[in-house]
Each structure stands twice: as structure tokens, then as C-alpha cells.
Amino acid sequence: MQEKAIIVREACHKDLFRVVEINRICLPENYPYYFFQHLLERYPGCFLVAEVDGEIVGYIMNRIEKGMSSFNPSPFRLVKKGHVVSIAVMPEHRRKGIGRMLLEWGIRSMREEYGAEEVILEVRVSNEPALSLYKKMGFIVVKTIKGYYHDGEDAYLMSKKLVG
Numbered sequence: 001m002q003e004k005a006i007i008v009r010e011a012c013h014k015d016l017f018r019v020v021e022i023n024r025i026c027l028p029e030n031y032p033y034y035f036f037q038h039l040l041e042r043y044p045g046c047f048l049v050a051e052v053d054g055e056i057v058g059y060i061m062n063r064i065e066k067g068m069s070s071f072n073p074s075p076f077r078l079v080k081k082g083h084v085v086s087i088a089v090m091p092e093h094r095r096k097g098i099g100r101m102l103l104e105w106g107i108r109s110m111r112e113e114y115g116a117e118e119v120i121l122e123v124r125v126s127n128e129p130a131l132s133l134y135k136k137m138g139f140i141v142v143k144t145i146k147g148y149y150h151d152g153e154d155a156y157l158m159s160k161k162l163v164g
Contacts, residue, residue: 006098007051008105011040011059015049018056026088029149039063039085046082046109050089050098058089060102064114070142070159071118082110082162084121099133107137107162117163122148122155134158 011019016036024030040047043063050058063085066078084106089098110116122145123130139158148155 004052006096006101008048008101009051010044011047011049013037013040015056015059016040019049019059019061022056022059022088022090023086026090027086028151029086031086036061043114045113046106048102048105048109050093050102052093052098057093058087058098058102060087060106061085062106062110064110064116069118070120070157071161079117080115082107082114082116082119084119087121094129099130100137103133103137107160111162117161119160119162121158123158124149125154125156131156134160 016033020031020033020036023036039061046060046062046064048060049056061084063083065081065083067081069077069079084103087099087102087106089102107119110119119139120142121134121139123134125144137160139160142157142159145155145157147153
């Protein structure tokens with residue numbers, strides 16, 4: 001049986017209803033439609049979708065921020081940070097490398113198109129598959145954020161240095 005090709009591309013407005021649907025199915029943290037729309041309009045180069053046979057099966061939504069570095073926290077120097085706001089892959093398409101591809105492409109875009117020097121994300125402390133992927137990709141746990149999620153679960157703030 002032949003593996004189906006996975007295509008990662010920049011999202012467009014017509015993709016947003018499917019992206020929101022994937023968010024609702026896959027994650028307990030849901031955002032209103034206009035939040036997705038705002039990030040797509042503001043950071044189109046790093047809002048990506050993954051397709052299999054023409055169907056969107058995953059997405060990554062990122063933004064660019066300025067703040068103190070997780071690696072060299074000087075109050076006198078702000079750095080551009082890529083922030084992985086949300087990433088999800090439909091359950092039946094997990095464990096095929098799609099999440100990793102989305103993350104790799106998103107990181108590359110945040111670095112090359114937006115000049116990000118590091119990437120941050122929050123992840124549930126109980127989300128072992130995501131933690132494993134992020135650690136394999138060079139992210140480190142910077143701190144624990146107590147009660148970060150609506151249900152009270154803690155999150156790890158993770159970071160990955162992109163330059164120097």
C-alpha cells in the first residue's frame with residue numbers, strides 16, 4: 001500500500017472553517033473564528049495547513065512577539081520570538097510525521113520570513129506525545145505555568161533557540 005503524500009502550505013481564508021473544525025475536534029482550547037482570521041491576516045507566512053489527498057488534516061498557527069530571551073534574559077535587549085499558538089492533527093492522521101512537518105515548516109517560516117530568534121510554546125504537562133516531539137526538536141522546558149488551562153492543568157513553557 002502506497003503512502004499518501006502530505007502537503008504543507010500556507011493557509012488561506014477558505015481554509016479557516018476546516019482549521020476551526022480541527023481545533024474543536026482535537027483540542028480542549030478553542031478560539032473564536034475571528035482569532036484565527038486575525039492571525040492569518042497578520043502572520044500569513046507562518047499559519048500553515050497540512051493536506052492529505054486534498055483534505056486539510058492539520059494546522060499550525062503562529063505569531064511573532066517581542067520579549068526577553070528565554071536563554072539570555074537581559075532587561076535591556078528584546079528579541080523577536082515565534083510563538084506556536086496552536087497546532088493540531090486529526091486523530092486518524094497522527095503518528096505519520098505531520099505534526100513534526102508542520103512544526104519544522106512553521107519554525108523555518110518564523111525564522112526566515114519574520115526574523116524570529118527563538119520559538120516558544122505552551123503545552124499541557126500531561127501531553128506526553130507533544131512533549132516528546134518538542135524535546136526531540138530541541139525545545140527545553142523554561143518554566144511551569146500553574147493553572148494555565150481552563151480546566152486548571154499546568155502548562156510547560158518551552159523554548160527553542162534559533163540563532164547564535
